[in-house]
Amino acid sequence: MARSRLLPDNFTLTLIAVVLTATFLPVSGQAAVAFGWITNLAIALLFFLHGAKLSREAILAGAGHWRLHLLVFSCTFILFPLLGLALKPLLSPLIGTELYLGMLYLCALPATVQSAIAFTSLARGNIPAAICSAAASSLFGIFLTPLLVALLMDVHGSGGSMLDAIGKITLQLLVPFIAGQIARRWIGAWVGRNKNWLKYVDQSSILLVVYTAFSEAVVEGLWNQVSWPTLGLLILSCCILLALALGITALLGRVCGFNQEDRITILFCGSKKSLATGVPMAQVLFAGGSIGLMILPMMLFHQIQLMVCAVLAQRYARRPEAAVEAQAAQPAPVAKAP
16 A cells, blocks of 8 residues: 555654654764764765766756746745744744744755755656756855855854855865766766665765754753644644745746746745755854754754645646546537538
8 A cells, every 4th residue: 555645754754763863872972073074974975966966958958947946046045034034923932032043044945956856847847947946046055045044043253254154064065066066977877877776875864964963962952942842833833834935936936927837846946945955054054052953943844845745746746637537528519500
């Protein structure tokens, strides 16, 4: 029997297991230092593979759709931060100041790449535009997210420290991505043939990053600061944010006159946030702070968006077939007598 789309997938279940492991068996001391180095290497590998997988031809094929990209870009880096600020009177008393800051950090993140493209493909949207838009969001986010964090959360300190943070993020994320793009000439075909098992390398890198970050948070007393009722309210807050983002992106796609395929792309690229980018960025931007509280909203939002978007993608995928069946079921018109 096929698993319901409302149920968590294997990666989500594994992520929950990793969080539980970090809760009961957190890494600390010298082991944490070693895990930190391993995590940095895993992040570099993750973005190297992202670069190696991404076809320049596919990016160029969708690059000309500038209106769509501008709208997705605006949703990711303008709409989300505005929603985060607008929801402050509701969310801050509901979940507390520190978790609300985590929600603001979530709003400043770039969009996902792989899942946005996957859902657009499943829903029969504009795949070349999705590839170009998601990739651009991820790359621009390396520079824009730190600036948005400084603007929204007032954690920038001196100008030099912000430039230092951007430099570290660039070295950790952008340089491996560019190296992957360069290496694609030699390993692109191999990556394409082995993409089914290489996805586990991606997922393992994310799991390692989450384990390391969550271990640090647990050692600092994360679960003493977040009660079960607060966790439930945080999940509700993520659902509210996602519902608003999905509703507004769907509305904007219609108002701006995009066709069905483009509206699907706008929906899935403009409403998603990247866990793979967000966790390593948090380690740089909030070094010395409570990283666990910053990434907890992002982790919850990530799982919720995957489950909700999976349902939406399935509905979009069935729509053309349903339309054909409905048309076939209609009675044939009766010819008028001459």
